[in-house]
Amino acid sequence: xxxxxxxxxxKEEALKRMFAAWTxxxxxxxxxxxxxxxxxxxEDQFAKYNLPVVRASQMDGIAMRSASxxxxxxxxxQWMPGRDYVRADTGDDFPDDYDAVIAIENVEFLKNGGxxxxxxxxxxxxxxxxxxxxxxxxxxxxxxAGRILHATEMAAIAMGGMxxxxxxKKPRVAFLPTGSELVxxxxxxxxxxxxxxxxxxxxxxxxxxGAEPVLHPIxxxxxxxxxxxxxxxxxxxxxxxxxxxxxxxxxxxCAGILAEKGSSLFHGVAAVPGRPLSAAMVxxxxxxxxxxxxxxxxxxxxxxxxxxxxxxxxxxxxxxxxVKAILKRPxxxxxxxxxxxxVCLEKAPESSAAPYLADILSxxxxxxxxxxxxxxxxAVYISALGEKSHGAGEIIEVELLRRMP
Numbered sequence: 001x002x003x004x005x006x007x008x009x010x011k012e013e014a015l016k017r018m019f020a021a022w023t024x025x026x027x028x029x030x031x032x033x034x035x036x037x038x039x040x041x042x043e044d045q046f047a048k049y050n051l052p053v054v055r056a057s058q059m060d061g062i063a064m065r066s067a068s069x070x071x072x073x074x075x076x077x078q079w080m081p082g083r084d085y086v087r088a089d090t091g092d093d094f095p096d097d098y099d100a101v102i103a104i105e106n107v108e109f110l111k112n113g114g115x116x117x118x119x120x121x122x123x124x125x126x127x128x129x130x131x132x133x134x135x136x137x138x139x140x141x142x143x144x145a146g147r148i149l150h151a152t153e154m155a156a157i158a159m160g161g162m163x164x165x166x167x168x169k170k171p172r173v174a175f176l177p178t179g180s181e182l183v184x185x186x187x188x189x190x191x192x193x194x195x196x197x198x199x200x201x202x203x204x205x206x207x208x209x210g211a212e213p214v215l216h217p218i219x220x221x222x223x224x225x226x227x228x229x230x231x232x233x234x235x236x237x238x239x240x241x242x243x244x245x246x247x248x249x250x251x252x253x254c255a256g257i258l259a260e261k262g263s264s265l266f267h268g269v270a271a272v273p274g275r276p277l278s279a280a281m282v283x284x285x286x287x288x289x290x291x292x293x294x295x296x297x298x299x300x301x302x303x304x305x306x307x308x309x310x311x312x313x314x315x316x317x318x319x320x321x322x323v324k325a326i327l328k329r330p331x332x333x334x335x336x337x338x339x340x341x342x343v344c345l346e347k348a349p350e351s352s353a354a355p356y357l358a359d360i361l362s363x364x365x366x367x368x369x370x371x372x373x374x375x376x377x378x379a380v381y382i383s384a385l386g387e388k389s390h391g392a393g394e395i396i397e398v399e400l401l402r403r404m405p
Contacts, residue, residue: 005336008270010385011303017265018279018304022286024238024312027169033158036149038210039167040313045142047160050133057088058128062107062115063098066125073121077114085115101128136160146314148210171312173305174214174237175202176229178244178254179292180221198243198297201375202290205301209309221245223253230257234285239308244292254289258282270385272337273363274300295363295374299340320399323379325358331390333383342369342377343398347405354395356404378402 009017028042057063064085068074079085088094088101100123108116136142136159143153149165157165175198182196183189196218203213214237219229226245233240245254255267255278262282269277274296278289286308290300310317325345333339342361348354361369361377379398390396 005270005275008268008275008336009266011269011271011338014266014269014277014279014304015307018286018308019311021263021265021281022239022284022308024171024308026312026314028166029169030164030166033154033163033165036154036165036167037151039149039165039170040210040315041143041145041147041149041153042166042168044145045157045160045162045165047136047138047140047142049136049161050138051136051159052091052093052130052132052134054093054132056130056134057090057092057094057101058130059101060089060104061101061128062086062104063088063094063101064123065098066100066123066127069123073117073119076117077110078112079114081113099125099129103128148315168313170210170212171238171309172214172236173206173211173239173241173309174216174233175199175206176216176233176240176242177218178221178226178242179218182218184218197294198290198292201294202241202243202297202301205298205305206309209306210313210315211309221253223257226253227257227261230261230282230287234282234287237285238312239305240282240285240287241305242287242289243297245289258287258289262287269304270337271299271303272296272334272339275337277304279304294371295340295342298375302340320401322397322399323356323404324354324395324397325356325379326352326354327390327392327394327396328357328359329392331360331381331394331396333387333389335386335388337383338385339383341381341383342374343379343381345378345398345404356398358396358398378404 031039062085086094086098102117102121102123106118106121110116142156142160147153177196177199181192181194183193184196185200189195199215203215206213214233216229216233219226230240230242242254258264258278258280262280265279265281267278269275273293274291276291277300280287288304290297307317326348344359344361345356348357360381361374363369363374379400381396381398
């Protein structure tokens, strides 16, 4: 093994150390049900009422008395609305005198108010009548704690009579972009400058994970200013993400500052891009120093930060959809790292052994693509430590970043 990687720990070991050192405090808050989309339900929810409250029609029709059909089909031509039948549309209650509903499609209304029905109409007691509690029964479990709420879960809870729900409070994750070369979006970059694109990406990823991002303005590479910014953010968050300054550059101060402020958990992981990732505990706060390049920061966020946010919310780490694809050309896997590679997919011919063809994008060397192309790829391939390289025509399984046709 190469001397520069032999001391690097695996992703699994890095997560193990962070989980052992950091125990998130799980708090609950009450939010209006209409604002609960994407939130994690903190307590089981039980119905407060029956729906229907008494009963309801299962379809648009007319309600009538089943007793009228005891001796066969009655003469309905002289029936009168409000006396022999009433209208009962879908979901409507109707007077207790009536106990069966006939679909409106089977009813012919006569000019005198009477009706004509098919000869073999079913008018038995309870026919097309939804009984009390058929949709929701009082005291029944509507939704279990730990469920991520979306439209259907919210509708089910609303049926039980609730307009507010207890949810797990979002972990606050602060993001500190660092680098004297960074300029905000909207600026005109000059020579040697670069846009602070990671603030956009990281904050949106945090929202998608279910966290509350706390964004700090760009801080230049100055040890005193960097340390002060960290001191300001630590009381405001559960996790602090410091971006860049974790490698071996002349202005990479962040990892050293964290080592002085707290206890280091690791510095460097056998995962590329983004192997300089480091983590430390500063008091009871977990601080991660992410790699600076955008695709490297994306990988750091994906395997390191996402599990931490999910742990704080008490939910499993979601898995991406996977598809099989045929490699269009040989793919060299770095054997000492777990590597994330961007993948472009295209439909394979119908007779192929897999539905897609895969083109692995390279960020370095001949044929390298830019960061924007990597970040907008269709999928990623994540190799395992010690995995062998692959030849053209081999089938691999990739994780989708977006829906494919």
